[in-house]
Amino acid sequence: MSKTAPQIPLPFLKLRKRDAEPLFLQLYGQIKQAIFSGQLKEGERLPATRALAAELEISRNSVFQAFEQLILEGFLEGRKGDGTYVCAKIGIVPARTPKVEETPGTEEYIPDFSIEPLLPFQSSIPSFAHFPFKTWAGIAADVYRNIHSLHLGYGDTQGYAPLRNELADYLRINRSIICSPEQILIVSGSRQAINLSAQLLIKKGDQCWMEDPGYRGASMAIERWGGRVCPVPLTQYGLDIDHAIKTYPAATFAYVTPSHQYPMGGTLPLAERLKLLQWAAKQKMWIVEDDYDSEFRYNGRPVPALKGLDDAGQVIYTGTFSKVLFPALRLGYMVLPTLEMARRFRMLKTTIDRENPVIDQAIITRFMREGHFARHLRKMRILYKKLQDELTALIGKHLHPWLEVEPGDSGMHITGWLKKDMLAADVEKAAGKQGLILQPVDDFSIKYGHPKGLMFGFTGYPVEDMEKAVLQLKQILINLQP
Template sequence: MAKTAPEISMPFIQLNKQSRKALYVQLYEEIRTAVLNGILKPGDRMPATRMLSKELSIARNSVILAYEQLILEGYLGGKTGAGTYVAGIPDQPEFLQNHKSVLETQTGGFLSGNSLAGKSNLLFRDCDFESIRTFQISVPSFADFPFKTWAKIAAAIYKDIGALHLGYDHGQGYEPLRAAIAAHLRINRSINCTAEQVVVVNGSRQAIHLIAELFLKQGDQCWMEDPGYTGAKSAMQRFGAEVCPVPIGENGLDIDYAIEQFPNAKLAYITPSHQYPMGITMPLQERLKLLAYARRQNMIIIEDDYDSEFRYNGRPLAALKGIDTHGNVLYVGTFSKILFPALRIGYMVLPSAALAQEFTYAKALTDRQNPVIDQAILNEFIRSGHFQRHLRKMRTLYKKAQDDLSGILLKELGKNVKVYPAEAGMHFVLQFKQQHAADLIKQDAGQSGLILTPLDKLSVKFHHHSGFLMGFTGYSLEEMEKGVQLIKKITRL
């Protein structure tokens, strides 16, 4: 009588129970990959469903569903009375074999040599699924977004979808949305522009990359706030520019330092209304000084106005673009943080319609246009007044959330920390007075379920070793209380 093959151990299987992807799908993918890579060989006997579910601490039904799909696709086979086995794959496609592709052998890999990784360690590579954890920055309050209203608008758009142009639309963006953006900016940001000057993009990052692509050449110097937005530094580096770190003072970007150290800079990237990440607002005199210098030097200014709508004391300040009389400022805005990140709609305001057309050409080379239907829904959301109502509501809720979190931190950690409440935006800075506490938070690196972004991660030269960003906009009072208790536990304060 033939011996039954022993069940194979599968320690290589890694399941992420925090992921939105179903566990049976993850298990199916792990086993399928192991078969294709040769880790599991034809004839290997698979563990019984009951045993594997116990080993992985998941429901047996998840294992059964994964096995059934693998059997259906021919990766596994069942033998009556003998269990489940790995099936043979006699003609494995060449592209699945374990060797480098033709492109890799010629270039040394996508991120090497003359491509992205060889240029700088500043490159921003966040392209994975991003789970939301307590104190993560720039997370809107999804629970307070009017999704029912959004859904009604979407249903109405789809019901009368024939009214839209369903062919290729203008790469500059859906014209009614561009007009709505221009009207919003005139009223709320003191920017006097027309729809012809607005270009709709896939978030602010695409806008910054387009600016770098069109205006920068190898070796051009760029003033960059330090600490500052890593995505902007990445864009400049990608197109060969030299990142020139400028410290942040009590008035925001230290303009005098920048002029003295980097007088030949061609471009400046700034966040004047709510400096990212320190939260400082650049006063009017400094704004005028910067504009005057830009005029004399013919310097380009990128104004990234990423979350200035959420101002908690008085009306939002006028944008730098609103007082630019010579066309030096390229204005960038986004709906990702105001509404929800998955929307991926941002916009640029250019000094002239002609320049906006040049940016449209550059954008259309890679993605042709933003989805028209999404733009139509957003346009109606703005046009019918829901956008302004949502902004007013969120300002009140976010101010309370910041006050709540500040109070909890001071109550629980008091003398061990310093809290810097923000006048605007969706995060504030928390500084630990003891460096070892900050080091313990960095060592945790999200393992506890919290995300506290170290300021060091956003710095090139001017570091703040004990400072962290605290997001407060997307979390309940209970979640923030539990989060602070975890901080106490991690830091042993």
């Protein structure tokens, strides 16, 4: 009996025969994307080239070209006399990734991330390959061994007290924020923090300053809870405070990312921070400071948080573990100006999800207390600076006729600007067909558009894929240019 696997149908293939893009490239891109998305799985046998050509009503040569390119890139393999198969282990972090030592003599293992392919240029994705998983797993195992020592009933909505103690020390030393553990509220990431703030502090019709372009999760939260989003353009440093004061003087709420503006990357200078705080104190305006990735600063001294300068108690500070550890944790934190406000936020959170999982909080507490958190951040700052430099150099070498980009002082992405007569949305669409994830800056715009801006993440995918991805993008830009 033959052991040949049955051919699988490919109903998702939709070729646009009147499109300017060659049919073999369309076929190549759609099969590649299906492999990345999991529609096609390891070991599955594709239809014969003759049968697929007949089904799609295209030339067999187009199918040959697409298959040959996918075989060349390692997505498919041809087995003599047996057909064409999807290759194994697409999207897995390579086993050859260098080992990382957390403490002398402790080798870290690299987990299998085959379920979630790490695609070039995705932004805000940390380097899983360099996370100290063995250390984390050891702490987790110890926490579970001693799980009886934790409070396993309905706990404090405000969060695990030992974690809040660690965070108070961390924020004092690293962000110049002096607060008590009682002012800290553990939340399910920055989205929940922003929504809690909007729900509690915004009245229907209130004017709310919003960076434009800026984080869409914030503008959606403002609108959801009845606020009026007031888009404020940016200077090279961040929020244009003079424009905001002149245009929307009655605003009662502001959302800002002063340490690393999202997505443009500016850092608000001290003079502008003080101007913002003075206006907020005078007008009794609430400020939500989203400090989403300030840990990754590569040039100059660390910038103190806006909250650390706030004498009037108008700033609500939010931080997250998603960027510095891994997004699946879904844990963040808030620092509230007063104990009374912390109580109000705690009561509101109680009506939503009661509390965050205490076991995850206990693991993070140990991870911080034993020094692993600080060591991990130091290593990632060095690694991410190197990756940013390499991507900037590659773009300068291969893409300079089409794209201009400069390294940033901090963060997990850089912004590139198209020089030619082409739009970022068109580049995003074409790149997506090749398995590259680019995001137009205009995705974050409300009123002030930036149609030629593209975000390039550089932290979440293997370094060996970087030059290959840049060369792929080069061909895409050549094809798109007028």
